[in-house]
Amino acid sequence: MKGQAFSKKCFLILIALIFLCGCWDQRLLKETTLLMSAGFDFTEDGKLLGTVTSPQISKENVADKALFYSEQGSTPNQVRNALDRKVGEVIDPSKLRVIILGSELAAQPIYPILDLYYRDPRSSISSKLVVVEGTAKDAMRVPILHTLKPSEYILDLLLSAEESTTVPNLNLQTICPIMFDPGQDFMVPYLSTVNDELNVQGVAMFSNQEFTGTLDTSESTLFLLMDDKKGRDGSLTLKISDHEKQEIKNYITFSIEHTKVNRKTQVSKENQVKVDISLVIKAEVSDYPHDQLTTREEVLKLNDKLSVLLTEEAHTVMKKMQDANCDGFGIGRELIALYPETWKSLDWEKDYSNIEFNPTVTVEVIQHGIIN
Structure with a gap:
């Protein structure tokens, strides 16, 4: 009886080991570049200019410093591939907090810019979407005295504005169905650079996915x-x-x-x-x-x-x-x-x-x- 019980236990352990195969799909932090914010503009020749920020990662911890990368392309995915080749590691958009659109780019249908983030299962669709006066690249490089992480700074601005009933509480997920609804439009936060500081100026109004005015x-x-x-x-x-x-x-x-x-x-x-x-x-x-x-x-x-x-x-x-x-x-x-x-x-x-x-x-x- 004891031998049969022992054999049964061994059999169960063997079956468990087969199904507990471990973290075969793990992705180490040192092998990735985490995107915290992303901005898009048009270049003078009509190309797409993408700018991203990523925290500087050391062996000890994540330093309070942001790294900036910019690349051009015909589509957001081509921009990402170009950035992949520049940074050396695989770009990981799962921690993306803010997507920033320049005002000139936002005046055209914005879904083609956002399509990549809806299709990629690694993307964070809880990211905030904002429009800035001028270019996203300039807004992301505004000097920040109290913190060196632009994504955290902009996100804090937006969360504070939401709590004070200045801008609506929306993100990529909640905006998506509205973009394709013929009976409804949406508004997102509108930022501008004043005296080398980012300020919430109100909201950017959209019609048929296009930026058409401000409040x-x-x-x-x-x-x-x-x-x-x-x-x-x-x-x-x-x-x-x-x-x-x-x-x-x-x-x-x-x-x-x-x-x-x-x-x-x-x-x-x-x-x-x-x-x-x-x-x-x-x-x-x-x-x-x-x-x-x-x-x-x-x-x-x-x-x-x-x-x-x-x-x-x-x-x-x-x-x-x-x-x-x-x-x-x-x-x-x-x-x-x-x-x-x-x-x-x-x-x-x-x-x-x-x-x-x-x-x-x-x-x-x-x-x-x-x-x-």
């Missing part, structure tokens, strides 16, 4: 609020008067505590599309140099003033979106789902700019400081 930071915040996509925090600064001698007294800054959005799309018998958007903002005054909020009457007057100003700005946002032909709210998607016959009768590329938007913003100050 500044206050406009993008208002758009996100109307689209019911408030981040963890958010604030707005408005000019509420022109007659104060001290300029600072003409402005107010308030934090956005809570919001409520109601959007209604209607279609008339003549297939005229009308969109009503109602946004209610519960606000906390954080900077008001007037210091005149001691009575309920003053607070109500301020509510009315802020409501009028933000409603006017909301109309400006709608106008810019229609001029850029960017259906960021996905109105076309609503028509496809709820009014299919109307959708079939429309040429959305032309008719979107003619639909009627009626935004209304109501502000209610619920907190104005601990003193008064």
Whole structure:
């Protein structure tokens, strides 16, 4: 009996060893070049210029230093192959954090640039996508004083802007279905270089995969609020008067505590599309140099003033979106789902700019400081 039990155990161990074959497909870190950020531009002769950053790896650890490589090619894959030959190791895109597009390149359909990252199973489709004013190569080489890793610096900028309701929380994975949806467009962060520093300037609007316009930071915040996509925090600064001698007294800054959005799309018998958007903002005054909020009457007057100003700005946002032909709210998607016959009768590329938007913003100050 003991011999049979022993033989059975040996047989089971042998079977286990056959299936536990080990890490036959391992790829050592020293044999790869990790891509942390990638940027694309056009050269003067129309070629594709790719720029990547990779951490400098030593025997001890990963040093706080980034290595830059640039190569040209006709396609992103040809650029990658050229970079492979330059760096010596196999390029690994699995840790890619940010893809940066120059503004000239982004003005043409961007999917051909991104196609490689969707097809390659090693790619990180959680990477952020941004557009920069000028070229991606210049933006990636902006001197960074507090850190030498451009990918981390840019990613921190984007995450902070997402939390403050300045840019939408999107990545390659969430953008992909929108790019092929005829009833919806998207926006991505828009960066620029100011005094040798990278700054989030708002969002880049896209129509049919093409960069067609921008919204500044206050406009993008208002758009996100109307689209019911408030981040963890958010604030707005408005000019509420022109007659104060001290300029600072003409402005107010308030934090956005809570919001409520109601959007209604209607279609008339003549297939005229009308969109009503109602946004209610519960606000906390954080900077008001007037210091005149001691009575309920003053607070109500301020509510009315802020409501009028933000409603006017909301109309400006709608106008810019229609001029850029960017259906960021996905109105076309609503028509496809709820009014299919109307959708079939429309040429959305032309008719979107003619639909009627009626935004209304109501502000209610619920907190104005601990003193008064």
